[in-house]
Every structure is written in C-alpha cells, then in structure tokens.
Amino acid sequence: MAETVSDKGRGKIYYHLPGLFEFYEFYKILLPLFYEHREYFYDGCEIGSIYGAPADCIWGGGRVGFGDAEPSEVAALMREYGISSRLTFSNSLLTKDHLSDRKCNDLCKMFEKNGEVPNGIIISSDLLLEYIKEKYPDFYFVSSTTKVITDFDLFKSELDREDIRFVVPDFRLNKEFDRLKALPDDLKDKVEFLCNECCWFDCYDRKNCYENVSRKSLGEDCEDHICVSPTASRGYRFSDAMENPGFIGYEDIINIYLPMGFYNFKIEGRSLGSAMILEFILHYMTKPEHRLRVREEIYLDGSLDLF
Numbered sequence: 414m415a416e417t418v419s420d421k422g423r424g425k426i427y428y429h430l431p432g433l434f435e436f437y438e439f440y441k442i443l444l445p446l447f448y449e450h451r452e453y454f455y456d457g458c459e460i461g462s463i464y465g466a467p468a469d470c471i472w473g474g475g476r477v478g479f480g481d482a483e484p485s486e487v488a489a490l491m492r493e494y495g496i497s498s499r500l501t502f503s504n505s506l507l508t509k510d511h512l513s514d515r516k517c518n519d520l521c522k523m524f525e526k527n528g529e530v531p532n533g534i535i536i537s538s539d540l541l542l543e544y545i546k547e548k549y550p551d552f553y554f555v556s557s558t559t560k561v562i563t564d565f566d567l568f569k570s571e572l573d574r575e576d577i578r579f580v581v582p583d584f585r586l587n588k589e590f591d592r593l594k595a596l597p598d599d600l601k602d603k604v605e606f607l608c609n610e611c612c613w614f615d616c617y618d619r620k621n622c623y624e625n626v627s628r629k630s631l632g633e634d635c636e637d638h639i640c641v642s643p644t645a646s647r648g649y650r651f652s653d654a655m656e657n658p659g660f661i662g663y664e665d666i667i668n669i670y671l672p673m674g675f676y677n678f679k680i681e682g683r684s685l686g687s688a689m690i691l692e693f694i695l696h697y698m699t700k701p702e703h704r705l706r707v708r709e710e711i712y713l714d715g716s717l718d719l720f
Contacts, residue, residue: 424457424671424676425457425458425459425676426455426457426458426459426666426671426676426678427459427460427461427676427677427678428458428459428460428461428678428679428680428697428698429461429462429463429464429499429605429677429678429679429680430460430462430463430464430680430690430693430694431463431464431465431680431681431682431683431685431690432463432464432465432682432683432690433463433464433465433466433487433491433498433499433500433501434465434466434467434468434481434482434484434487435465435482435683436465436687436690437482437486437487437490438482438687439687439690439691439711440463440490441490442710442711443694443711444460444490444494444496446707446710446711447460447698448494452703453699453700453703453706453707454698454699454700454703455663455698455699455700458697458698460496461497461677462496462497462498462499462533463491463496463497463498463499464498464499464500464501464533464535464683465499465500465501465683466500466501466502467481467482467484467516467520468481469516470502470516470517470520470630471504471507471511471514471516471517471630471632472500472502472504472507472511472514472517472541472630473501473502473503473504473630474501474502474503474504474505474537474557474559474623474626474627474630484519484520484523484524485523488523488524488527491527491528491532492527492528495528495529495530496530497530497531497532497533498524498527498532498533499532499533499534499535499555500520500521500524500532500533500534500535501535501557501683502517502534502535502536502541502545503535503536503537503538503557503559503623504537504538504541504627504630505537505538505559505560505623505627506538506627507538507540507541508540509540512540512541512544518548521534521545521548521549521552522549524552525549525551525552526551531551531552531553532551532552532553533552533553533554533555533578533579534552534553534554534555535555535557535581536554536555536556536557537556537557537559537560537623542554542576546576553578553579554576554577554578554579555577555578555579555580555581555605556571556574556577556579556580556581557581558581558582558583558584558607558679559623560583561583561619561623562580562582562583562586563583563585563586565586565589565592568580568582568586569596569600572596572600572603572604573600577603578603579603579604579605579677580603580604580605581605581606581607581679582604582606582607583607583619584606584607584610584612584657584659585658585659587606587607587659587660587661588658588659590669590673593673593675594673598674601673601674601675602677604675604677605677605678605679606661606670606675606677606678606679607659607679607681608660608661608662608666608678608679608680608681608697609651609654609660609661609680609681609682609693610654610657610659610660610681611649611650611651611653611654611657612657625637649682649684649685649689651689651692651693651696661678662696662697663696663697666678666697678697680693680697691708691711694707695707695708
C-alpha cells in the first residue's frame with residue numbers, strides 16, 4: 414500500500430495523479446494492477462496522491478469539475494489502498510458567504526480523517542485556507558498552480574509558508590535549474606512540479622483563464638474564456654506537451670530532478686479522458702516492456718469507458 418506523506422524519502426518518485434472523482438472507474442482497475450504487479454512499474458515509483466473535485470463544487474477551480482462518482486465510494490477506494498486524497502478547492506474568488514456551502518463542507522467532513530494517511534486540500538484562496546485550517550485541522554495544504562507564480566522570489570516566499578505542505582509552481586519555473594538546485598533540502602521537499610502542461614509557454618492570460626473557471630464554479634453567467642494560444646484549436650495533445658519548454662518527462666525526473674533532490678511530480682489531466690490518463694501512466698510509471706500488458710489490462714476491462 415501507499416506510504417504516508419511523512420514516510421517519504423529521497424530516491425523515490427511520488428506522482429500526484431488527476432481525477433479523484435472524475436476517473437474513479439479508471440482507478441478501480443489501475444490500483445489493484447499497480448499494487449499487485451509492481452514488476453510492471455518502475456522501481457521507486459509511488460502514488461503520492463490522487464486529486465480532484467466533484468461536479469458543481471463551488472470551492473473547485475483549475476478546471477470545471479465533472480466528477481460524478483459517489484464520494485463515499487471514492488473515499489472507500491482511497492482508504493483501501495492507503496492513498497492520500499486531495500480535494501481540489503482552488504477557486505480564487507471565494508467570499509465569506511461561500512464558506513458555508515454544504516456540499517463542500519460535507520466533503521471535508523468525509524475526507525478529513527479518511528484512512529490512516531493524511532489527506533490534503535489544493536488551495537488558492539487564503540480565506541478558504543484559514544477556514545478549513547480552523548474547522549478541519551487534519552488536512553494538509555497544497556498551494557495551487559492556479560496562483561500562476563512565475564516569479565522565483567515569490568515562489569520561494571510561498572515555500573517558506575509554514576501552513577503550506579507542498580507548492581506547485583507555474584510550469585515556466587520548471588527549468589530554473591540553478592535557483593532550484595540552490596534551495597535548501599527542507600524546501601525542496603515541498604516542491605511539486607507540474608510535468609505535462611500543454612498550455613502555451615508564452616501565455617500572458619493564464620490567470621484570467623483560471624479566474625474564468627472560478628466564476629463558472631460559482632455559477633456565474635459568464636462567457637467562456639478564449640484561449641490566446643496560437644495552437645488552441647488542437648486541444649490537449651500529449652505529443653504537444655512533450656514539446657513544451659517546461660515539460661518534464663520520466664527521463665528528466667530520473668536524470669535531473671531526483672539527483673537535485675526533488676521527488677514530487679504532479680500530472681495534470683482532470684478534464685481529459687481516461688485514455689489520455691492511461692498514456693500518462695504508461696509514460697511516467699510503466700516499464701517499456703510491460704506497457705502493452707498494462708494497456709491491455711485496462712482496455713480489455715469492459716466496465717471502463719476510456720473515451
């Protein structure tokens with residue numbers, strides 16, 4: 414079973430995977446395969462957490478949620494495998510009036526003490542952080558990439574916060590190797606890199622994009638955000654993400670980031686289909702000689718709608 418956050422040590426890779434509620438059926442198949450056939454997967458490869466939010470969750474952000482899995486079933490699956498659940502509550506536009514939302518509070522009650530490993534909240538709003546910290550003190554907090562922290566000094570200040578367990582910097586800081594390498598070990602422990610972002614590296618409108626999602630999560634009647642990327646019409650393609658200057662692939666993790674002392678890596682994809690999530694699992698976690706076998710085990714399970 415998965416290790417707790419406090420057990421984490423250098424030399425292992427901890428992936429933080431998308432789709433806690435969105436891809437529940439996928440993980441029902443993947444998790445037993447992962448834990449019963451570790452020979453299929455890279456040595457030292459662990460699932461650090463699975464993150465997401467249900468549909469119609471006003472505290473949600475980052476992506477418009479569409480997860481329709483029953484929360485109690487999700488909680489039971491994570492508890493069975495000892496995996497940290499992270500609720501993606503990264504709406505940046507919350508007010509005090511939103512803090513009493515029953516659905517979001519019920520999720521906190523359900524997941525705060527679910528199982529033996531700590532569970533987390535991916536957060537953007539300090540107002541919400543203070544509320545959850547007081548009302549549900551057993552959660553840890555992850556500073557969301559939706560803050561769009563592209564200045565390294567601001568990133569360092571976020572790492573210095575005692576109330577934040579992990580920080581996901583904007584992907585455009587992924588290759589700031591000299592400054593990353595100079596971080597002390599206790600701060601390296603808190604860095605969680607976003608590996609497979611497909612967003613245009615030169616995007617100047619990323620924060621507005623996330624704020625649009627926050628407004629939609631609150632139920633506001635607003636127009637869709639128009640992506641300014643010159644290749645926006647292509648949608649998400651993993652092959653395009655691999656060409657992104659901020660991309661971190663498996664070989665980068667092994668040859669660059671682990672030797673520098675970093676071991677937490679986030680995979681995005683909550684708004685994508687299960688077939689794309691499988692491709693991420695194959696690339697980052699699966700030994701090449703076993704990829705066909707893993708693909709077949711997932712594809713041939715008739716209970717899963719991959720697309």
